Amino acid sequence: xxxxxxxxxxxxxxxxxxxxxxxxxxxxxxxxxxxxxxxxxxxxxxxxxxxxxxxxxxxxxxxxxxxxxxxxxxxxxxxxxxxxxxxxxxxxxxxxxxxxxxxxxxxxxxxxxxxxxxxxxxxxxxxxxxxxxxxxxxxxxxxxxxxxxxxxxxxxxxxxxxxxxxxxxxxxxxxxxxxxxxxxxxxxxxxxxxxxxxxxxxxxxxxxxxxxxxxxxxxxxxxxxxxxxxxxxxxxxxxxxxxxxxxxxxxxxxxxxxxxxxxxxxxxxxxxxxxxxxxxxxxxxxxxxxxxxxxxxxxxxxxxxxxxxxx
Numbered sequence: 032x033x034x035x036x037x038x039x040x041x042x043x044x045x046x047x048x049x050x051x052x053x054x055x056x057x058x059x060x061x062x063x064x065x066x067x068x069x070x071x072x073x074x075x076x077x078x079x080x081x082x083x084x085x086x087x088x089x090x091x092x093x094x095x096x097x098x099x100x101x102x103x104x105x106x107x108x109x110x111x112x113x114x115x116x117x118x119x120x121x122x123x124x125x126x127x128x129x130x131x132x133x134x135x136x137x138x139x140x141x142x143x144x145x146x147x148x149x150x151x152x153x154x155x156x157x158x159x160x161x162x163x164x165x166x167x168x169x170x171x172x173x174x175x176x177x178x179x180x181x182x183x184x185x186x187x188x189x190x191x192x193x194x195x196x197x198x199x200x201x202x203x204x205x206x207x208x209x210x211x212x213x214x215x216x217x218x219x220x221x222x223x224x225x226x227x228x229x230x231x232x233x234x235x236x237x238x239x240x241x242x243x244x245x246x247x248x249x250x251x252x253x254x255x256x257x258x259x260x261x262x263x264x265x266x267x268x269x270x271x272x273x274x275x276x277x278x279x280x281x282x283x284x285x286x287x288x289x290x291x292x293x294x295x296x297x298x299x300x301x302x303x304x305x306x307x308x309x310x311x312x313x314x315x316x317x318x319x320x321x322x323x324x325x326x327x328x329x330x331x332x333x334x335x336x337x338x339x340x341x342x
Contacts, residue, residue, distance in 0.1 A: 078168035093118035103310035106302020111149025164225035177245035
């Protein structure tokens with residue numbers, strides 16, 4: 032097997048929605064007459080992977096990290112688990128799918144599949160976001176997908192990076208139903224997690240515009256567009272503050288290669304009506320393993336879940 036050719040399980044990391052009296056007040060996307068200008072904060076020169084980078088990321092294994100999750104939802108904190116799966120693979124930039132075979136047109140990407148699982152009362156949430164980020168580190172993510180399943184229904188969003196960002200969105204809510212539109216390019220919060228793993232020194236800083244994560248867009252039922260953000264980078268943390276959204280996301284990471292993510296905190300107003308309050312979703316690392324997990328699918332391999340403290 033070529034070291035880029037991985038079979039990745041479809042996880043879920045997406046958007047939180049409810050079916051009772053918390054219907055969204057506005058759709059995920061609202062057409063406007065003004066266009067958002069593309070922010071040119073990408074690296075001018077392509078990233079040249081070091082021997083250390085190649086040895087770690089091209090070893091035919093994925094990096095899997097489990098986290099203890101405390102998730103804010105409906106004005107209360109929920110216990111759960113989160114998993115970040117980072118893996119390199121070959122990607123077809125035109126078709127924007129994982130390549131089945133080696134081709135000179137292939138683009139090397141660092142893919143992040145990030146999942147969350149937690150319960151809200153009687154019913155469970157399973158959420159995911161996937162990001163396909165080019166290892167050359169001088170372009171936006173080539174593709175982002177987002178989905179969530181819970182007992183009220185499920186939703187799905189997808190962004191493809193072509194001449195513009197092409198967005199498709201599906202939901203069981205009337206006001207967030209089938210949508211298909213284009214968006215001017217801008218920095219994506221989703222891509223910053225993978226950019227950090229490639230080269231944290233390349234991360235944008237200062238006052239910029241960022242499209243929040245697809246999960247947050249759905250969670251808060253706000254328009255998918257760039258929002259002004261104040262962004263700070265230290266030796267071991269990356270902090271994004273969105274004044275308009277009253278939200279601050281902080282990603283904490285190892286200052287040494289491979290820049291693994293130890294924890295994160297996401298603070299914002301959560302809940303509805305009298306239950307609304309400022310809460311902080313946080314995730315703290317439990318365990319990291321490197322594994323070709325796609326081949327670990329027998330009953331005997333379930334012990335690896337115990338290693339990750341997921342059971």
